[in-house]
């Protein structure tokens with residue numbers, strides 16, 4: 341197959357030499373020599389300033405300041421939220437907060453949306469949405485006596501928005517979708533989807549987990565209602581770092597979320613007898629935020645902001661395009677097929693390859709080839725390229741090692757049995 345890229349290793353070295361973001365690789369804690377990490381879309385790497393920033397928060401904020409530090413900490417989630425809004429997701433201040441996990445935020449915002457549409461009885465999602473989204477929405481549907489309307493999405497190409505247009509209507513209360521599909525990497529046109537949803541009079545809730553930090557997002561500009569997203573993937577904030585939530589300003593006072601914790605109370609320290617939701621984004625908070633787990637978000641967002649989301653997207657697109665060119669050229673003959681959109685404008689920052697032996701190949705890559713991808717059902721090897729940390733040479737070497745594992749059938753000695761974590 342003809343390719344726009346030179347496909348020798350020397351060409352990869354040249355791409356790295358011309359990469360304006362190449363210097364950011366040295367701003368992360370080094371990994372062991374020879375390791376190629378292609379799972380930054382699942383758990384981003386550790387920025388080299390983060391350990392000290394956390395240590396300072398522990399020693400100075402907690403150890404020294406003790407309870408007095410709460411004056412600083414109390415609004416930390418909103419301050420961080422405003423910064424993420426400005427740098428990464430096109431949201432004016434007062435609409436984003438860091439709080440809880442993506443799962444919990446999804447529950448809060450979806451519940452708020454469906455209670456705001458009491459005369460409607462359907463929640464629309466796709467069968468290919470991330471499991472936590474589907475499970476949370478199923479639970480809410482059960483709890484509120486609503487119907488889940490799961491529209492078909494192509495496992496490789498994602499949701500066709502004409503299919504969505506047919507599915508939404510006067511019964512739809514809420515449409516919940518992923519901006520970038522977790523398996524195929526398919527990217528949806530947020531503004532176009534929002535128009536369809538709003539024409540039906542319903543609300544939209546976006547899951548940004550696989551796009552935030554990798555793809556430019558314009559929440560205000562696209563008239564998004566609600567969004568959630570995590571900070572441990574492209575934001576490099578560490579395992580279990582809390583998530584973000586976005587509620588458009590004109591909706592905030594019209595929505596009520598179901599977890600009526602004291603951090604969402606109007607006059608929190610009056611400790612009054614009756615719950616009264618605060619104004620603004622504060623009403624979507626719950627309880628005491630995990631301050632120490634929020635500190636790394638600051639470090640991760642600083643790096644992304646310094647690089648700029650436009651440059652990150654440009655490099656992410658080039659990396660996935662290069663990966664696909666190499667996969668076509670070197671892996672197709674060994675049973676691999678690109679299982680995601682080929683148009684870079686319709687793709688996030690990871691690529692899925694289909695192979696009948698994807699599970700055992702993923703094991704063999706980790707155990708024998710020093711490449712860390714991940715496996716997603718069914719039969720897919722998922723390769724995440726993080727624009728801040730992945731080099732073109734790593735992509736070239738990874739494809740070369742994948743080819744060797746497949747060609748030499750090195751996966752055959754691994755068990756076909758699944759593991760607790762894939």
Ligand SMILES: *Cc1c(COP(=O)(O)O)cnc(C)c1O
Pocket residue numbers: 441442443444470472473518522547549550570
């Ligand atoms: C990673 C991911 C999540 C994770 O949710 P948690 O509450 O952090 O476990 C949710 N949705 C999508 C689409 C994801 O990719």
